[in-house]
Amino acid sequence: MSAETIEQRIQRVQALRLKRMAWGFANHGCTTLAVVGLYLGGFLPLAPAMVFLASSILIGTVLVLMLQFGINLRFRDPSMTMTQILWPIVPTLYVMFFVALPQGRIVFLLLGAGGLMFGTLALNRRQMLTIAWLYWLGYLGLVVLLTWRKPEYVYWPLEAVTLFAYGSVLSIVAYLGSFISNLRQELGIRNRDLKHANLELVELATRDPLTSLPNRRTVMEQFEKEVARSERQSAGPKALGISVLDIDHFKRINDTYGHQAGDEILRKVSQTIEAAIRKGDYIGRIGGEEFLIIFPETTPEMTVPAADRIRRAVEALRFEALPEGYRVTVSQGVALHQTGETLESTFKRADEALYQAKNGGRNQVLAA
The missing domain is CATH 3.30.70.270 (Reverse transcriptase/Diguanylate cyclase domain)
Structure with a gap:
């Protein structure tokens, strides 16, 4: 066994997970900037913008604390990849409900497609497609709700094209992302096999095969x-x-x-x-x-x-x-x-x- 202890390895992997989480927060930070921009442009009231900011800070803090205290190690996926990709849906859909212009809502759809790419770090094709269709169904539900509560915010010919395009983009991103994820996993397996083979070669080159002593x-x-x-x-x-x-x-x-x-x-x-x-x-x-x-x-x-x-x-x-x-x-x-x-x-x-x-x-x- 290497000199690295189990505790040190856990700390190293946890630090890597925290770094990946920071990348996700950076993507959500772009969404936050879009919210601020829409508010400053007069396209979004202050109250929903503040709710979005408060909920983002709260959920982000909870995720970081779960990682810092090792609570994530109890989960099947300690990286909490799906959780990190899915949690922005609710506050984002909430703030989109108050955006009057359809063009303003499209900004959030673009950022959501970018956030889906984080699934390439750990998720398989089924999980990636599940997230993609949850994104799409979330936006479809928002449009239906707007049609019921605020019909003046909805122009269905544009929304129909947007839903079609969004579903297509999400499906392509999910498929390609899962393909990249599979390649990463296969590469990881091959690297482990190569490392094991190199160790065996070193053993053969430095050890006597009969006694296992140095040659x-x-x-x-x-x-x-x-x-x-x-x-x-x-x-x-x-x-x-x-x-x-x-x-x-x-x-x-x-x-x-x-x-x-x-x-x-x-x-x-x-x-x-x-x-x-x-x-x-x-x-x-x-x-x-x-x-x-x-x-x-x-x-x-x-x-x-x-x-x-x-x-x-x-x-x-x-x-x-x-x-x-x-x-x-x-x-x-x-x-x-x-x-x-x-x-x-x-x-x-x-x-x-x-x-x-x-x-x-x-x-x-x-x-x-």
Whole structure:
């Protein structure tokens, strides 16, 4: 799992939702400017304009508070996309009722079509068409109500054309918006798949497939970093130590008991070493039955006992594929990096100590 915690991820996503909500408020702000313009032009009374402003502020505040306190996380759609698109319908239709000129009402229809585009962020085609037809039915209901209450405000030949054009535009916007939304979702899925594939490639490139330990290239790169870090530090009691570890008689085990037994031993020994080293230490498989263990910030008094602790832990293991009483052992060569020494020199000294340990009877740790 990444370093980002669940709480941090929730906060990041909530911040993104708040940003999207701000975009919706900006669109509604354009509607508010239209209301103010109609009032200043004498086409709208003050009272409905004030009701529109008050209701917009109230509903907007409620939506922001729901997001700030995490109430939206309880919903199926935490972004509240449909809610944000639909809530302006009521105050907008209310203020449109008081606009005498049909041309003035068309301004709100244009802004409503623009607000529908916010559905491309999250909604599917059915939801987009549902909103579109709710917009259209809302305006149709307004025209019918005006015909009943204020017939002087309605010129039906123009309204019929407007209703046809508005329904067509909304349908096209909803269809194209849902198409864009589907593309975004497919792209998101492909990006996730690509990210997962990249992680797998990184894993294959840096990890040994059998033991899941860092492979030779990776552990040597880590060794190089630790050498550079050790060289930068001032002289002191702490030093960089390494151990080159080899499983004793591994070829004979493979030849006698089979490669399946050998694989089991490699996996179990790897797990045992990982469990035995400190949190800041590093282990990798450098080939066959050979491993490199890095001990940063260590001392001569600590390195050999740490390596011997690993030796004893491996010796205590039992394997189902091996006869009862058979002991798998390891030999190790330990070396401390010396100031000014190259990485290759340090590794060579540890490897020579390993060679001596194996020639001296195996199952032991020797320091260079």
